[in-house]
Amino acid sequence: MGGRGVRAIGTFAWSVVQDALHRKVFYAILAFTVVLILFTPLIPSADVGVQIDLMREAALGLTSIMAFLLAVILGATIIPGELGRRTLYNTLSKSVRRWQYYLGKYAGIVLVVATSLVLTFVVLILFVLIRFGVFNPGLAKALFAILLEAAILVSVAMLASVYFSPLIGILLTGLFYVACHVKGDFLYRGMTGAGQNPVVKAISGLFYYLLPNLERFNINETIAHGERVFEVGAVELLLLFAIAATFSAIFLYIGGYLFNRRDL
């Protein structure tokens, strides 16, 4: 690839960050999340001991929603937006390759999500410390898993956005998200269940093996309960990273291939 390619990808990634900083929706999502996190202690609970767990779980849930929203909205809008505004023509007539653009935009979106997660991490950790007197850096593990799942969602949303409008792209990615979260349960039963229609069995089976199990990335509950039951170790996190990298790479490859071929 060489230095030129890396520089082009870096330039595109940075342009996403700049772009996000000029979008109201970015600040709105961020501010909304922080405000809601600050309100979580209002959740009624019987005894003080579980209050911190409840609060952590709610806060991590909110953080997931924020990260996924950012990932999907940015992923599904950037390419159609640039096509619609015709800024893509100036950009892609320079001596850059389309896959560099595609990869750069992906990296930029992941960077924006990561930055937002770092910000919420600071809010969370200060909040837990001030409110409950507990210093809890372990929360970072949950946020890391959220980032990995968001990275997969970005690659899917971008793939959809090569041909579809932002709205349809967001819907398709939402569908993907739901399918990947229920697959362990729902699709598995569809595939193996006795007395099932063979067509349903085949389709469930196909999707079961094709889709990543995103439920794996949801370690919010474990972390919220202070890892008293399971501890999330480095091996588990590495495994999650490998899964996320593999699926992102596959979706990026398909998306980049289609983007390279399409008329602009």
Add this chain to the structure above:
Amino acid sequence: METVLSIEDLHKEYSGGWRKPPRTALAGLNLVVPRGKTIGLLGPNGAGKTTTLKCIMGLIRPQAGKIDLFGGEVTGAGVRKSIGFLPEQPYFDLYLTPRKLLAYYGRLSGMHEADIAARTAFLLNLVGMGEEADLSMDKYSKGMLQRIGLAQALISQPEFLVLDEPSSGLDPLGKLQVRDLLLGLKGGGTTILLSSHQLSEIEEICDGVAIIHKGANIASGGLDELLRPREEYEISLEKSPPPAAVELPASASWADPAQTRLLVNKGELNEALRSLLERGALVAEVRQRRMTLEEYFVEQVGSEGWEVGE
């Protein structure tokens, strides 16, 4: 003669979308741009000019045909380093300032950081936007964006410029500035291919034109060949004769109401001059008339009727 661009038998159909027939934009287009020349691409709306230029830049893929750039069939990123492109109605992320925008394009073109600042300042002055260099572009007018579009096309000092309607949206002074700018670049050896509806502009800067209609060539060649001198002369007068009194030959007609320019066929030129002089007119100039590009264009395209596309 070395060619910078040669296009052979280019075909392009746009898919019409879900269950609609495809639209033919190019149907066997040919084009040659020799090194150092400025070529104008003309044609009515929907003729396929923008489609041609997008094919050259690799933004869309033709279904058939050959595009050779700089003598090779490479159309990848490498060859684009030597090409500057101004799209039709250029648009940018308006929260940026032109200075930041040009730096971004400079980076994408692989320029050194150290050169970018100087080149940017130079180009912004060149297109008359030096004072607005740090004003965010959401405050810009259409013509100002067009100028920034020209500046970004020039960022990497390209040897070949591809411009889609460079003077569209510009005020009269802006049009003059663009013309001078292009003449300057041409003088420096840059090869230029431009599409335009400004026939007078094309006539002033282009060495040759290609007129296309419905995606195919209908005429092309050097301006000198195409606009062959006609068998008609124009007599300009310093002092007009008293109007009613002059008896003029049959082919003569006044070109202006003030009766200072008379058009006449070659065969009757001397007769017309004689009667003008006898009546006390003062002749300032006699010259053979060359067809204007506009007249030529109307003759070529007008005969095909005015319908646009299908």
